[in-house]
Amino acid sequence: xxxxxxxxxxxxxxxxxxLKSLQLGPxxxxxxTERLETGSERVLQxxxxxxxxxxxxxxxxxxxxxxxxxxxxxRQARFYKLTASGRKRLAEERATWARMSRAVDLVLRxxxx
Amino acid sequence: xxxxxxxxxxxxxxxxxxxxxRRLEDEMRFHLDMLTQQHVxxxxxxxxxxxxxxxxxxxxxxxxxxxxxxxxxRLLDELLQDIRYAIRVIRRNPGFGVAAALTFALGIGxxxxxxxxxxxxxxxxxxxxxPDRLVVLWERQPGQGNDRNVVSVPNFEAWRSRARSFEGxxxxxxxxxxxGGAPNPEHVMGAEVSPSYFETLGVRPxxxxxFASSEEQNGGAxxxxxxxxxxxxxxxxxxxxxxxxxxxxxxxxxxxxxxxASFDPPRFAWLNDQAFWRPFAPTENxxxxxxxxxxxxxxxxxxxxxxxxxxxxxxxxxxxxxDRGNEGWSANMVGLAAQITGDARLPLLVLLGAVxxxxxxxxxxxxxxxLGLVRRREHELAVRRAIGATWGRxxxxxxxxxxVVGASGCLIGxxxxxxxxxxxxxxxxxxxxxxxxIRVDAPVLLFTASISAIAALVMxxxxxxxxxxxxxxxxxxxxxxxxxxxxxxxxVTAEVALGLVLTVLAGLTMRTFEKLRSVDLGFDADHVVVxxxxxxxxxxxxxxxxxxxxDQVLSRVRALPGVQAASAVSTRPFxxxxxxxxxxxxxxxxTGDSVEAxxxxxxxxxxxxxxxxxxxxxxxxxxxxxxxxxRVVINRTxxxxxxxxxxxxxxxxxxxxxxxxxxxxxxxxxxxxLMDARTPARGAIYLANARFPMDALDLVVRTNADGAAMxxxxxxxxxxxxxxxxxxxxxxxxxxxxxxxxRDRFTAALLGAFALVSLLLAAVGIYGVFAGDVAxxxxxxxxRVALGAPSGGVVALVMRRAVxxxxxxxxxxxxxxxxxxxxxxxxxxxxxAADPVSFVGVATLLxxxxxAATLVPAVRAARVxxxxxxxxx
Numbered sequence: 001x002x003x004x005x006x007x008x009x010x011x012x013x014x015x016x017x018x019l020k021s022l023q024l025g026p027x028x029x030x031x032x033t034e035r036l037e038t039g040s041e042r043v044l045q046x047x048x049x050x051x052x053x054x055x056x057x058x059x060x061x062x063x064x065x066x067x068x069x070x071x072x073x074x075r076q077a078r079f080y081k082l083t084a085s086g087r088k089r090l091a092e093e094r095a096t097w098a099r100m101s102r103a104v105d106l107v108l109r110x111x112x113x
Numbered sequence: 114x115x116x117x118x119x120x121x122x123x124x125x126x127x128x129x130x131x132x133x134x135r136r137l138e139d140e141m142r143f144h145l146d147m148l149t150q151q152h153v154x155x156x157x158x159x160x161x162x163x164x165x166x167x168x169x170x171x172x173x174x175x176x177x178x179x180x181x182x183x184x185x186x187r188l189l190d191e192l193l194q195d196i197r198y199a200i201r202v203i204r205r206n207p208g209f210g211v212a213a214a215l216t217f218a219l220g221i222g223x224x225x226x227x228x229x230x231x232x233x234x235x236x237x238x239x240x241x242x243x244p245d246r247l248v249v250l251w252e253r254q255p256g257q258g259n260d261r262n263v264v265s266v267p268n269f270e271a272w273r274s275r276a277r278s279f280e281g282x283x284x285x286x287x288x289x290x291x292x293g294g295a296p297n298p299e300h301v302m303g304a305e306v307s308p309s310y311f312e313t314l315g316v317r318p319x320x321x322x323x324f325a326s327s328e329e330q331n332g333g334a335x336x337x338x339x340x341x342x343x344x345x346x347x348x349x350x351x352x353x354x355x356x357x358x359x360x361x362x363x364x365x366x367x368x369x370x371x372x373x374a375s376f377d378p379p380r381f382a383w384l385n386d387q388a389f390w391r392p393f394a395p396t397e398n399x400x401x402x403x404x405x406x407x408x409x410x411x412x413x414x415x416x417x418x419x420x421x422x423x424x425x426x427x428x429x430x431x432x433x434x435x436d437r438g439n440e441g442w443s444a445n446m447v448g449l450a451a452q453i454t455g456d457a458r459l460p461l462l463v464l465l466g467a468v469x470x471x472x473x474x475x476x477x478x479x480x481x482x483x484l485g486l487v488r489r490r491e492h493e494l495a496v497r498r499a500i501g502a503t504w505g506r507x508x509x510x511x512x513x514x515x516x517v518v519g520a521s522g523c524l525i526g527x528x529x530x531x532x533x534x535x536x537x538x539x540x541x542x543x544x545x546x547x548x549x550x551i552r553v554d555a556p557v558l559l560f561t562a563s564i565s566a567i568a569a570l571v572m573x574x575x576x577x578x579x580x581x582x583x584x585x586x587x588x589x590x591x592x593x594x595x596x597x598x599x600x601x602x603x604x605v606t607a608e609v610a611l612g613l614v615l616t617v618l619a620g621l622t623m624r625t626f627e628k629l630r631s632v633d634l635g636f637d638a639d640h641v642v643v644x645x646x647x648x649x650x651x652x653x654x655x656x657x658x659x660x661x662x663x664d665q666v667l668s669r670v671r672a673l674p675g676v677q678a679a680s681a682v683s684t685r686p687f688x689x690x691x692x693x694x695x696x697x698x699x700x701x702x703x704t705g706d707s708v709e710a711x712x713x714x715x716x717x718x719x720x721x722x723x724x725x726x727x728x729x730x731x732x733x734x735x736x737x738x739x740x741x742x743x744r745v746v747i748n749r750t751x752x753x754x755x756x757x758x759x760x761x762x763x764x765x766x767x768x769x770x771x772x773x774x775x776x777x778x779x780x781x782x783x784x785x786x787l788m789d790a791r792t793p794a795r796g797a798i799y800l801a802n803a804r805f806p807m808d809a810l811d812l813v814v815r816t817n818a819d820g821a822a823m824x825x826x827x828x829x830x831x832x833x834x835x836x837x838x839x840x841x842x843x844x845x846x847x848x849x850x851x852x853x854x855x856r857d858r859f860t861a862a863l864l865g866a867f868a869l870v871s872l873l874l875a876a877v878g879i880y881g882v883f884a885g886d887v888a889x890x891x892x893x894x895x896x897r898v899a900l901g902a903p904s905g906g907v908v909a910l911v912m913r914r915a916v917x918x919x920x921x922x923x924x925x926x927x928x929x930x931x932x933x934x935x936x937x938x939x940x941x942x943x944x945x946a947a948d949p950v951s952f953v954g955v956a957t958l959l960x961x962x963x964x965a966a967t968l969v970p971a972v973r974a975a976r977v978x979x980x981x982x983x984x985x986x
Contacts, residue, residue: 029140030147048144048170052137060190077143078136 014046014054015063016093019086022064028077029055055080063089137177145170191506195513202514206486210518213482217522217568218529219870220475225526225553225561226533227468227863230541231461232560233551239450240377242315243411247449248418249381250282250408250425252442260445263382264406266395268432268439272408275428278421281313282410284393287384289809290361291649292347295836300647301343302386303361304378305393311338311372313411314379320344321355321370324392333394337366341374343388359389363650363837366391380546381452382407383690403438409449422446453546460860463937467615467867474611474871476568478878479522481604483515483576485885512573519569527553527561540862542855602918605879605963609922610929612868612875613959617930618937619868620951621944622861628943629854635785635794636686637724640815641846642823643685646831647809648838656739659806662834666812667716669830675817680718681802681810686787687849688811692770696798698755699765699775710751710796711787712770714807719799720746720782722815728752730762730780737801744801745776751796752781766798776800789853791942813846820845860940872962879966883915887974899979911971912964919963923956930955 021027021035032055033046058064063086069079082090145166152162203210238244251261252268264272264284273282286305291298308324311317318338328334337359339348348354358365378387384407393406412421422444429444451458487494494507531553541548646666653659663681670679684691692712717733719725728749737744745766752761765775776798784794802810816823824843831840887894894907902910934946944951 028143030144048141052140075143075146076139078140 013097014050015058016090016097017044017046018051018054018058019063019082019090019093022080022082022086023090026069026079026081028069028071028079030077032080058086062086141170141177191509192513195510196517198510199514199517202486202490203517209482209486213479213518214521214525216475216482216874217479217519217565217572218525220472220568221523221526221561221565222529222533223867223870224468224472224564225530225557226537227461227464228560229530229534229553229557230537230551231465232557234457234461234545234547235454237547237550237556239379239453240375241449243414244450245448246280246412246414246418247314248410248412248421248446249449249452250410251445251447252404252429253445254441255443257441261382261447262442263404264408265404265438266400266402266406267436268404268429268442269406269408270395271432272425272428272444275431276421276424278412278416278424280411280413281309282408283307283310283313284406284408285310285384286393286406288391289647290389291363291647291837291839292359292361294360294363296832298837298839300645300839300841301388303389303391304384304387305333306390307393310390310409313409315411316372316376318370319373320352321368323370324390328392329394331394332396333392335364335366336369336392337361338370338372338390339368340372340378340388341376344371361389361391377547377549379409379449379453381449381455410446418446418448455546456856457542457545459937459940460856463618463933463940464860464863466933467618467864470611470615471867471871471874472564472568474608474615474874474878476572477604477607477611478874478881479515479518480572480575481878481881483511483518483572484579485881486514487511487576488885488889508577511577512570515573515576516569519565519572523561523565523569526565527558530561540859542859543852544856602882602914604882605915605918606922606925608875608878609919609959609963610926612871612962613923613926613955614930614933615864615871616868616955616958617926617951618933619861619864620955621934621937621941621946621948622857622864624944624948624951625940625942626854626857626861629790629857632786632790634686634790634850635725635783638686638845638847638850640817641723642812642814642816642818642820642827642843643688643846643849644812644814644824644827644840644843645809646812646827646838646840648835649808650837652835653808656806659808660739660803663802663806663810665834666830669833670812670814670827673816673818673823673826673830676814677817678718678722678815680716680722680813682716682719682813683712683714683802683807683810684787685811685813685846685849686723686785687789687846687853689788691787694768694770696766696768696796699767701767708751708754708796710747710798713787713797713799714802714805714810715746715799716802719813722813723785725785726783728781728783729760730778732780733801733803737804739804739806741804743771743774743776743804744779746780746782746799747778748782748784748794748797750784750794751798752778754796768798771805790850811842820848857940857942872958875959876962876966879915879919879963880969883911883967883970884973887911887970887977890974891977894974894977895979898977904975907975907977908971911974912967915963915967915971916960919960922963923959926959927952927956 017036018032021032021039024035027035029048029051033048033051036044036046055064055066059066059080063083064080065083066078066080068076071077145163148166148169149159149162152165153159157165239247241247250264250272252264253260253262266284269282269284273279276282284307288303288305290301290303292301293299306324308326308329311323317323319341321338323338324334324336328336339354339359344350344354348357354368354371357368359368360366378384380386399405410421412418425444425446429439429442433439433442498504498507534551534553538548538551541551646663648659648662653662667679667681670676693709694712696708696710715733717737720727720732729752730746732746733744745768747761747766755761755766756764761778761781764778766778768774768776782799785797786792786794787797812827814823814827818826820843824840827843828840831838894910897907897910898904930952931947934941934948938946
């Protein structure tokens with residue numbers, strides 16, 4: 001990933017980001033990577049090697065459900081959607097993330113007025 | 114824990130491999146295509162774009178591995194969730210859990226116990242090398258119904274020397290013998306066997322050697338091979354026993370070998386326990402004895418058994434032309450396993466079939482219990498379905514529930530089966546072959562696990578398919594109710610049909626047992642002690658010496674206090690195989706002497722001792738001395754057969770024994786069942802002991818004393834006359850008669866127990882169906898009551914359905930029971946396979962059970978308040 005300014009998704013945040021991207025509506029794996037890259041202005045990059053295991057894991061945990069569907073180009077793809085417990089999980093993760101990033105921010109600003 | 118989890122995951126991964134791999138493949142291809150398109154849009158050529166996409170995608174196999182792991186553990190997690198759910202449900206419904214697990218355990222335990230008997234006796238391979246190639250060879254008389262006749266020495270020699278289809282062939286003769294001598298003589302059973310016997314079976318001695326083929330020459334060598342048991346009990350397992358000497362009937366024998374503990378000699382026909390073996394030697398003498406050999410053979414591996422039989426039959430046909438005595442005789446062959454199993458086979462198969470029906474009933478009941486539980490949770494299921502649980506998941510949970518019930522039932526059942534097998538072994542008829550190979554072991558448990566798994570699957574499938582649908586149905590309300598009306602009906606039919614088959618079989622065997630017990634045996638076995646005494650050695654070589662010895666014994670026995678009568682006979686009633694002959698009226702032409710008659714040697718008091726009525730003439734007296742013309746007492750059947758309208762007294766028989774004799778008939782006695790209660794009495798002749806002194810006789814003593822005391826007194830009398838002679842096989846005659854019925858008692862008792870359990874299961878099952886049904890239809894019943902239905906009408910409404918279903922069950926069950934009874938016809942006695950008493954009685958019983966089981970729910974239905982109708986759920 002040589003390009004400057006681009007980085008892998010932070011460990012532990014991938015699940016939250018995937019859930020968030022699905023909050024916009026059901027989507028297939030490729031679409032999720034696109035949503036994450038566009039949404040992060042191409043800063044975040046999600047490798048396939050971690051995306052699909054994450055999707056399967058979330059499905060096993062019951063946060064997402066999947067089914068075959070048709071893309072806008074009329075192709076068969078597996079679409080993932082958020083379940084009720086997935087929505088709840090996303091809310092919890094966001095709260096945790098907000099607390100954490102605020103805490104990190106506070107620490108970084110120490111002594112800066 | 115970790116390794117178990119991994120193992121389970123791997124299994125699940127394999128099971129679901131197809132689905133998972135396809136999904137991975139499809140998602141990966143889609144993703145790659147999209148990536149490629151992106152590169153094309155950015156201006157690369159398609160092939161270049163593809164290459165770039167692949168490079169970017171990275172290690173395809175690693176991706177698959179990672180994804181696969183997640184996929185597998187999802188299934189495992191769901192399974193664990195389902196198991197936890199099942200346990201939670203069972204704990205919240207402990208009544209269901211206990212009833213279901215115990216019902217299932219009952220079915221599994223009973224099947225396992227019976228199967229371990231069947232496996233031990235019928236299925237476990239015989240403990241010899243390639244046991245499938247071992248056969249028993251018999252002579253047979255086609256057209257005479259005589260398929261398994263013992264073999265004459267010349268015929269055995271001809272088969273052995275001329276047949277090419279056999280690796281080995283050996284003759285066997287039981288050899289009862291007295292070992293040791295004064296002061297501790299002992300009677301033991303052994304066998305004379307051809308030297309090739311052990312090699313034919315494929316067994317080797319643990320110590321020393323087997324017989325050499327030269328040891329059957331010149332009348333046979335004085336060598337002996339011991340069984341492991343005998344070696345341990347009589348030689349304290351001395352490893353240097355080979356070369357030592359052992360006295361057998363007063364003749365020293367050199368011990369040449371000891372068989373291993375694992376050697377279980379074949380037991381069939383009259384060959385039973387074998388403590389030792391001696392070489393059997395064909396001699397000029399025994400070539401003239403007629404047919405008395407048992408023969409086993411090993412068919413060569415490259416020869417079909419049928420071809421071997423054809424060859425032996427061909428040789429038998431040659432023999433029929435070589436020797437007049439072989440006219441009308443052929444040969445027959447039976448697999449050794451089938452021969453040993455013999456009569457035990459059918460009763461065991463019947464029991465196995467019966468226990469399978471019982472298991473089926475248990476499974477039906479558990480399925481019904483599960484169905485009831487699922488129905489009670491209809492609302493929960495409907496809600497879960499509505500919020501997105503898939504059908505598959507709900508059905509899988511119900512099946513998992515059954516699996517948990519099945520697993521606990523299987524565990525309890527297997528443990529119970531171990532106890533059950535002990536109980537069965539104690540009840541088992543003593544003559545059951547191979548009873549020492551009956552145990553609950555790995556193959557048996559594999560059977561248990563397999564049938565448990567199948568049964569649990571069936572129970573789960575029934576509950577899931579018939580109950581799982583109700584989840585959605587209850588939301589659709591009325592449609593679900595209409596369907597519910599018919600639920601459980603087929604279960605009632607099945608319970609009644611299965612219960613009827615079991616109870617009819619039990620009824621038939623119990624009536625058989627009663628008929629057998631009430632057979633007039635022709636003698637009075639109460640208060641009669643029998644004991645066998647044999648003489649051997651130089652001292653008794655002359656007939657006079659034998660006659661004098663037994664005379665002295667009997668006169669001393671008669672003097673004992675409490676003895677009312679005492680006599681001696683060559684073979685006691687119910688004493689197993691004994692001589693028989695074909696004979697005729699001496700004044701008739703020689704041809705056509707085809708009357709079969711049993712032959713017994715007795716003294717004058719036998720009939721008085723056994724309370725056998727003297728119908729005409731008189732018994733033996735002092736005229737029946739050693740060199741006097743032979744005289745005979747015959748039974749009523751023979752008298753009627755030979756002289757239907759004449760007085761038989763004073764007539765003469767033509768008997769081919771002793772080189773042909775023509776004894777005068779001096780008396781006619783009542784018929785006696787000499788073999789068992791089942792076999793009808795046939796012609797019998799009694800010759801005088803004093804005229805034909807045997808070397809072993811059964812003492813028959815009518816006494817008030819008990820058997821053990823009498824045994825002591827008899828041994829004391831014999832010892833006083835000759836301390837080297839043992840008294841053996843001491844028993845009460847009525848015990849022998851009882852033992853002869855033990856197989857029928859065993860079958861009847863077990864089938865009776867199965868039938869009782871099946872009636873209970875049917876009652877509980879039918880009650881469950883209608884109790885649940887009435888509970889579900891309270892509203893409908895309430896409306897009927899509100900509209901003025903009399904309570905009698907409501908009872909009738911429920912009962913009518915029960916009776917219709919039960920009648921259908923009776924019809925189906927009767928058909929099945931007729932077929933089953935026909936298959937076991939040879940076990941029946943005195944009742945027909947379509948015995949109307951059993952069939953009508955049992956059908957009535959089953960209907961009564963069905964009615965009784967429905968009555969409580971029906972009455973409960975009649976008490977439903979009309980208010981129920983206006984209440985909403």
